[in-house]
Ligand SMILES: Nc1ncnc2c1ncn2[C@@H]1O[C@H](COP(=O)(O)OP(=O)(O)OP(=O)(O)O)[C@@H](O)[C@H]1O
């Protein structure tokens with residue numbers, strides 16, 4: 050430790066001495082940015098639409114504009130992407146991030162896709178002091194990681210602040226006499242589902258609303274109708290399913306088949322996907338979901354058009370959010386005016402960033418006021434909670450019957 | 452009532468399990484090829500149904516007229532030009548098995564990769580026949596009933612074919628001993644290819660039907676390959692009704708376990724049953740051999 | 741051997757890696773004859789049969805049945821050209837019943853017929869080999885001798901002109917042996933030409949018109965049974981090193 054600090058000090062001294070003359074003359078030809086994302090294997094679908102495509106689009110957008118402006122060199126420098134496929138294997142992702150840093154000596158590394166992969170690679174980013182804004186990661190653990198992993202930022206809503214507004218909403222509706230306040234919870238037996246359900250039960254306890262059903266089902270389940278029937282028999286007026294895409298689709302369809310249509314109907318990951326729109330059409334109206342974006346954010350409409358032009362498909366809130374984190378990174382680099390990872394980290398930690406998804410600020414490296422709850426209203430996912438955010442819309446209640 | 456409905460749901464899911472396993476049973480049980488890219492045909496069938504419906508408003512059932520022949524020919528070509536050379540090269544059955552697993556594993560990545568590039572990775576789904584039907588007072592979705600009916604019909608048809616026809620006799624002989632079969636004048640390579648291709652065609656049917664009620668994406672194939680493998684091994688390699696019965700047992704056990712104990716247990720029940728069968732009747736529940 | 745042979749083997753060769761299992765075998769089998777093929781273990785007898793039936797590919801040579809070349813044909817075509825065989829280690833289809841086993845042969849061999857007609861003929865065949873009572877038993881439940889009978893019936897069901905028997909009489913007790921010998925003789929009388937690999941000398945003497953001896957992949961003697969079996973060279977090969 051001691052030795053390394055001394056060594057580093059020496060190196061930066063040298064660099065400082067040499068820098069002014071050398072650097073101005075030799076501005077980097079490009080900013081080299083690497084990443085390892087799952088392009089094959091079970092994570093590939095999510096990783097490709099939410100993460101990989103956004104990295105590509107952002108790089109194109111930046112380079113179309115001439116690059117990122119580096120004050121220190123007084124010029125725009127284009128981005129060069131170096132990409133790897135981690136084949137949906139976490140060890141591979143760790144190895145590749147390390148390789149990008151040590152062998153490819155890239156200037157910056159973008160985070161991978163998925164909660165587990167992000168949490169597993171974060172120590173590598175921190176060991177080599179590479180800042181990363183993790184978007185596709187939601188876990189209670191990140192709250193404790195702040196001081197230990199100073200280079201990691203968490204931009205997505207986390208299970209606790211993702212569910213508190215839901216419990217508060219139910220309590221409020223109950224007070225107004227609009228619902229009886231009987232809540233049913235179903236969740237996928239996976240980290241995110243379990244944490245969300247646990248947080249939800251806690252929040253309901255605090256808000257004094259009754260949970261009449263709370264059970265898990267395994268990932269990859271092929272039928273949920275018996276469980277839906279069981280829930281239905283309990284006559285809840287709010288139904289929350291902390292689900293992954295396949296089960297999100299299944300629960301929604303089977304609820305429609307058996308005619309389960311409570312006034313509050315919430316499903317998890319997958320609800321904002323274009324496929325959900327294609328499958329359920331107008332029936333999606335009123336369904337609540339995890340996370341949201343500010344649909345009034347400047348630049349979002351143009352972004353959607355560029356996305357359409359490049360990939361010939363629609364966007365979902367996850368892709369908008371991911372793109373937002375890239376804008377944060379870009380703004381932080383421009384603020385610093387050079388590729389100095391320590392300074393970039395500090396800029397992210399202390400700044401406020403207007404993006405196409407949200408206005409971001411990080412406290413303890415977590416975006417504390419992230420969008421928690423969205424709702425399908427017409428053909429748009431609008432942000433509902435936190436209700437005091439810019440762009441928040443009032444809740445549509447009750448959800449229209451299927 | 453809820454219990455009855457749970458069992459009924461389990462029966463329908465079980466039928467689907469049986470359906471996805473029938474084709475593998477033809478490919479592995481008769482043509483003796485462990486095809487790890489088996490599920491990719493299901494993925495292809497599902498995407499075909501999806502695109503036909505979204506792009507051209509063609510009924511998913513009508514898309515079978517396209518996907519079934521394509522799957523048949525595709526699987527035939529794979530058998531003929533990728534797997535047959537392995538048979539010739541392999542010194543013995545173990546080597547052959549290892550080689551086919553490697554080759555079809557590679558094939559899996561090729562198909563998945565092409566699908567990813569072509570159609571992107573996102574989840575797809577559409578709504579078709581998601582209308583409630585009432586069976587003895589319980590409510591089930593028509594699309595699931597359809598898959599169940601198809602499973603039963605196909606299993607019975609295959610059973611009849613294998614038991615009562617000349618072709619079936621030859622296929623069973625090949626399943627039992629391909630060397631002896633060729634020495635009683637059975638054209639083993641051609642009929643094996645036929646069985647393999649037919650297995651693919653059935654999987655295209657399964658893909659079309661499953662896509663009506665489960666969402667899917669480019670990398671979903673392997674999930675179904677594994678499921679089918681479990682069902683085939685449980686039911687007995689080469690046994691069509693055994694395959695259906697094993698599927699039904701799995702489906703009902705899952706549903707009952709979920710209802711009576713906890714929904715989180717369905718996977719555990721699945722594997723417990725599988726292990727039990729492996730321990731007690733490694734040759735499969737419905738095998739004589 | 742003045743008449744045109746029904747089966748004519750010329751220069752048949754096969755190596756497995758470095759091992760020359762069959763090195764240039766010539767053999768003529770007259771129509772209606774029973775030819776015995778004998779030799780110590782590992783001398784290449786079974787391999788000759790495998791080459792003739794097309795089960796494994798020959799390295800060279802020719803096998804003609806009534807003038808028609810068999811080498812190069814796939815096994816199922818050789819069978820349809822009317823060469824059938826039994827296996828040294830019985831190879832019935834255990835998951836099928838006796839009748840189904842034989843039906844397969846009848847339905848796919850030479851002159852295939854409809855399942856209905858095949859059923860009747862198979863019934864007669866089972867009668868002939870003494871299996872009528874076990875027609876609907878699973879192959880796996882049959883005794884060893886009955887499995888051998890199934891194999892024979894199945895081979896006959898393909899309507900062979902030449903029947904190749906690979907130690908079909910091995911492992912039978914004395915009374916079974918007598919039944920077996922009688923059965924083979926009857927087949928010959930019905931016009932089937934037979935090549936039999938056999939270690940049971942009693943059967944060779946009783947049945948064969950002609951015997952050939954193989955050793956280390958080559959024919960070393962040929963002639964009438966009594967003459968060949970009393971040949972000192974043959975005795976040396978048999979009694980000396982047995983894995984030649
Ligand atoms: N498929 C094969 N691969 C490699 N070697 C083989 C193969 N078949 C036979 N051999 C070898 O060829 C030689 C001849 O074998 P073959 O079975 O023809 O002998 P055989 O005369 O029938 O002996 P037996 O009286 O024991 O049946 C043996 O050394 C055997 O090991």
Ligand SMILES: [Mg+2]
Nearest residue numbers: 785786787828
């Ligand atoms: Mg032998």
